[in-house]
Amino acid sequence: MSEPRCDSYYNATINKETDYPELEQEIRVDVVIIGGGFTGVATALELSEKGYKVAVLEANKIAWGATGRNGGQVTGSLSGDEAMTKQLRNCLGTDAEQYVWNMRWRGHEIIKERVNKYNIDCDLKFGHIHTAYKASHLKELEKTYSEGCKRGMEAELSMLNKEELSQHLNTPLYHGGLLNKRNMHLHSVNLCIGEARAAESLGALIFEHSAVVDINDGALVTVTTNKGKVVANSAVLAGNAYHKLARKKLRGMLFPASLGNCATAQLPAELARSLIPKDVAVYDTRFVLDYYRLTADNRLMFGGGTNYSGRDSKNVALELRPAIERTFPQLKGVDIEFEWTGMAGIVLNRIPQLGKVSKNVFYCQGYSGHGVATSHIMGEVMASAVVGELQEFDLFAQMPHFRIPLNEWFGNQALALGMMYYKVMENFR
Numbered sequence: 001m002s003e004p005r006c007d008s009y010y011n012a013t014i015n016k017e018t019d020y021p022e023l024e025q026e027i028r029v030d031v032v033i034i035g036g037g038f039t040g041v042a043t044a045l046e047l048s049e050k051g052y053k054v055a056v057l058e059a060n061k062i063a064w065g066a067t068g069r070n071g072g073q074v075t076g077s078l079s080g081d082e083a084m085t086k087q088l089r090n091c092l093g094t095d096a097e098q099y100v101w102n103m104r105w106r107g108h109e110i111i112k113e114r115v116n117k118y119n120i121d122c123d124l125k126f127g128h129i130h131t132a133y134k135a136s137h138l139k140e141l142e143k144t145y146s147e148g149c150k151r152g153m154e155a156e157l158s159m160l161n162k163e164e165l166s167q168h169l170n171t172p173l174y175h176g177g178l179l180n181k182r183n184m185h186l187h188s189v190n191l192c193i194g195e196a197r198a199a200e201s202l203g204a205l206i207f208e209h210s211a212v213v214d215i216n217d218g219a220l221v222t223v224t225t226n227k228g229k230v231v232a233n234s235a236v237l238a239g240n241a242y243h244k245l246a247r248k249k250l251r252g253m254l255f256p257a258s259l260g261n262c263a264t265a266q267l268p269a270e271l272a273r274s275l276i277p278k279d280v281a282v283y284d285t286r287f288v289l290d291y292y293r294l295t296a297d298n299r300l301m302f303g304g305g306t307n308y309s310g311r312d313s314k315n316v317a318l319e320l321r322p323a324i325e326r327t328f329p330q331l332k333g334v335d336i337e338f339e340w341t342g343m344a345g346i347v348l349n350r351i352p353q354l355g356k357v358s359k360n361v362f363y364c365q366g367y368s369g370h371g372v373a374t375s376h377i378m379g380e381v382m383a384s385a386v387v388g389e390l391q392e393f394d395l396f397a398q399m400p401h402f403r404i405p406l407n408e409w410f411g412n413q414a415l416a417l418g419m420m421y422y423k424v425m426e427n428f429r
């Protein structure tokens with residue numbers, strides 16, 4: 001049964017709602033993609049640009065999952081960068097560092113290029129500040145700053161002391177920050193829908209309300225929904241944390257963590273500007289962090305706290321209000337108009353998981369809360385892989401991943417315990 005979009009700021013401000021049909025026939029394509037979030041749609045667009053015939057099957061609506069619920073922050077952090085670099089040294093040797101560094105920014109380039117090429121109206125803006133929650137956290141920001149300068153980003157990065165930070169951010173909370181002008185923020189549903197329309201204009205077939213219930217892999221892959229079938233040369237599983245297929249192969253690899261997000265009522269323009277005068281997105285240095293930004297219509301969108309139990313929080317606004325008011329005491333008692341939750345796919349070593357469940361059925365998942373840019377990078381990697389260019393896919397597919405050999409509930413409890421450990425250790429950072 002298809003579920004409607006959640007009650008989020010994004011969904012209330014969609015440029016033009018999608019109206020794709022349910023699959024009710026049998027069709028033949030080159031590649032079938034299961035899941036219509038950033039991963040599925042970015043892969044579909046990439047393949048369509050290369051001239052392949054693609055079908056996207058989305059159980060609910062395009063951008064219904066994490067893609068339609070996130071903070072809209074396009075960060076240059078991939079999650080798992082360090083672990084990834086370590087692993088990649090086995091295959092790439094000393095080139096591993098540069099490969100991972102380039103990859104950090106590759107998603108930004110893809111998104112910018114698509115927004116321009118297809119004229120996608122998604123409130124794209126530049127600038128992030130990574131704020132030091134404790135004075136001791138400044139050291140790691142300085143390390144990132146030096147690394148960036150060493151690699152040619154000095155014009156786009158600035159270390160800000162507490163006083164300099166106050167020109168960007170009207171909060172007493174932090175000890176300084178790192179301004180990064182290359183990072184971006186945007187309206188993720190309008191981006192994803194824009195990309196789906198671009199893929200459609202190039203011949204992709206898109207179906208909503210079309211949950212895949214079965215996959216059969218032989219010489220060709222047959223994917224079945226309640227009312228239709230797609231026969232394809234290969235398939236991509238792009239359901240990420242919402243994925244329930246191929247349990248045998250994938251169980252225990254990815255853990256759905258529920259993240260809360262909210263948006264205030266529209267603020268008077270002057271008040272909004274006084275909070276974040278240069279309209280940057282903000283996130284802090286804690287392991288379980290707050291992240292926020294202004295929307296195009298002058299709301300504060302604020303996310304934070306993570307529930308690793310695998311269940312959604314009951315009252316997101318109530319949980320986030322103290323953090324909002326601590327950050328901006330000027331907003332005490334502000335109306336919170338939208339609140340929602342979403343599932344992010346957490347991987348224990350935080351490296352995105354790419355692989356195959358059978359000869360022609362590929363999967364790509366697990367960006368551990370950093371998926372806006374990463375999903376676009378992986379869209380490129382997957383689009384090459386399914387048509388036989390496996391070089392980059394293989395780099396990721398050969399990386400070992402821990403598997404918790406328990407059912408999802410027990411796995412999530414183990415993960416929650418692990419995260420509690422990190423939260424406690426935070427006090428000593």
Ligand SMILES: Cc1cc2nc3c(=O)[nH]c(=O)nc-3n(C[C@H](O)[C@H](O)[C@H](O)COP(=O)(O)OP(=O)(O)OC[C@H]3O[C@@H](n4cnc5c(N)ncnc54)[C@H](O)[C@@H]3O)c2cc1C
Nearest residue numbers: 035037038039059065066067070071212239342370371372
């Ligand atoms: C609250 C929240 C805040 C976040 N903030 C940020 C942020 O600021 N920056 C950032 O980089 N990342 C952020 N993330 C992470 C980011 O949103 C995700 O990594 C990214 O959107 C994942 O995209 P996806 O396409 O892989 O998965 P999803 O967007 O979850 O899409 C999966 C889709 O597959 C569909 N599906 C599942 N099973 C089937 C089936 N059997 N048949 C057909 N369809 C199926 C689902 O309906 C869903 O639409 C956040 C995540 C959350 C939840």
